[in-house]
Amino acid sequence: MxxxxxxxxxxxxxxxxxxxxxxVSGNACPRGEAYAKSELVNPTRMVTGLVRIAGMRKPLPVKTKTAIPKPKIDDVLFALHQTTVQLPVKIGDVIIPNVAGTGVDVVATANM
Ligand code: SF4
Known part of the structure; x- marks a missing residue:
């Protein structure tokens, strides 16, 4: 790994x-061991993406506030695809609460 x-x-x-x-061996620091163990038990990933802005061609960049379970990535991407936001939006605004039932919010990563 x-x-x-x-x-x-x-x-x-x-x-x-x-x-x-x-x-675990071969890791140069404790973060490697923690990552390896997490990957075996419950692999997670941060998800970044874009959502539509009503009336604009430029999309809004977003991310999950924390890592989500890896098997939920497709569901999260589908939720991003289905979402259109209204401006104004500030960095950190919740765009999709509890995305795909993960308990994690999708937040804006730009002021627009
Ligand atoms: S974080 Fe991971 S890749 Fe970086 S030094 Fe630690 S074990 Fe190696």
Whole structure:
């Protein structure tokens, strides 16, 4: 597994033992171990994207406020595709609350 937390991209060996423990090696810092364990149990990702703005050709950039479960990515992208916002919008404004039932909000990443 390759750690994606920083540009170093450590290649890690991850082993799940019979007793359920997960052993991680090859990581240069603790974030790699935490990432590897998370990937095994509940992989998550931040999602960024664009939503339509009513009456404008330029879209609004948005992101999930925190990482969401990886299997929900398609549902989140579908929700972004279905959304049109009205201006004005400020950075951090909630655009889609509880997107796709994840418990995570989609927020604006630009002032428009
Ligand atoms: S283990 Fe640490 S140093 Fe290595 S890629 Fe991940 S965050 Fe970067």
């Amino acid at each position: 390759i750690c994606i937390n920083c540009p170093r991209g450590c290649e890690m060996d991850v082993e799940k033992r019979d007793n359920g423990e997960v052993a």
